[in-house]
Amino acid sequence: MEEEKKSTASKFKTICVFCGSNVLKNIDLVYGGESIGLMGLISKTVFNGGRNIIGVIPKALMGREITGVTVREVKPVIDMYHRKTEMGSYTDAFIALPRGYGTLEELFEVISWAQLDIHNKPRYITYALFHIGLVNVDGYYNSLLSFIDKVLEKGFINLAAWQIIISSSNAKELIENIKVIIINF
DSSP, X not given: OHHHHHHHHXXXXXXXXXXXXXXXXXXXXXXXXXXXXXXXXXHHHHHHTTOOEEEEEEGGGHHHHOOSOOOSEEEEESSHHHHHHHHHHHOSEEEEOSOOHHHHHHHHXXXXXXXXXXXOOOTTSOTTTOOEEEEOGGGTTHHHHHHHHHHHHTXXXXXXXXXXXXXXXXXXXXXXXXHHHHHHO
């Protein structure tokens, strides 16, 4: 049983963070490419932990969001749509922290991609098992999660689509929950 868990767990190698997160060792980071603010701090922390980092940033934002030393690889893209597409091509899961419209837009796009099986992922992650995690600090996403429960109740999504989103009150717990889901697959 232990050998089976190890081989399955190794499939979860990279996580994409919308806004930022605390990440555990042995998980790489795909993020928005910023060298400032929370994302700059996150990328430096992951880098100091010895992990790989890919920053994906629209060319128009490079002057505003890369103001210091970048960490690891930065991939410039044309626009925000291409940013999400590029980020999705490198990652095994997505995490969103509490933020505003931009994060919500990114969040719902990757949820839609997962539901429609658009993600270019290995077959072990189907839309019913591909998860988008919410770091639900102080219940920030409670109203959104209640709304999604209502969408399920009214029949606009099925249970498998509802299960795409998982939520935890902190990043460490969320990453562990995502790992457990993938291990148990």
